[in-house]
Amino acid sequence: MEGFIGIILVLVIGLFWLIPLVMLLKSKRTSGGTKALWVLAYVFVAWFAWLAYILLVPKKQPTNNFANTQ
Template identity: 55%
Template sequence: MGISFLFSFLILALFWVIPLIMIAKSDRTHGGEKVAWILAVIFISWFAWVFYLLLAPLKQQSNA
């Protein structure tokens, strides 16, 4: 196991964690729905993140 393997593993791990961080910080969902999306990303990976971006409720616009 060389340094290139470790570097490759870290890059792949980073790409796997990015959707989790983005969903956790998002204001589009709350509570149990957010937990469900995070679990979906953990078990289904990037496909669930794409569905989250497409299907999660949009922020309500203020009527100012």
């Protein structure tokens, strides 16, 4: 069951990531090189944000439940 929830979560997050990208690609407000730069900026900023999260947010320390019960 946990695997199914994980798959659904990944699909929902992926959908929320793709919607703005599709809107950007279909937009008539920009074209050519300008649109390509916006797409690259969108893709790389998303990855840099993820990388910053991985590097800067401290990992949660596992709790020792055995020590808490005594």
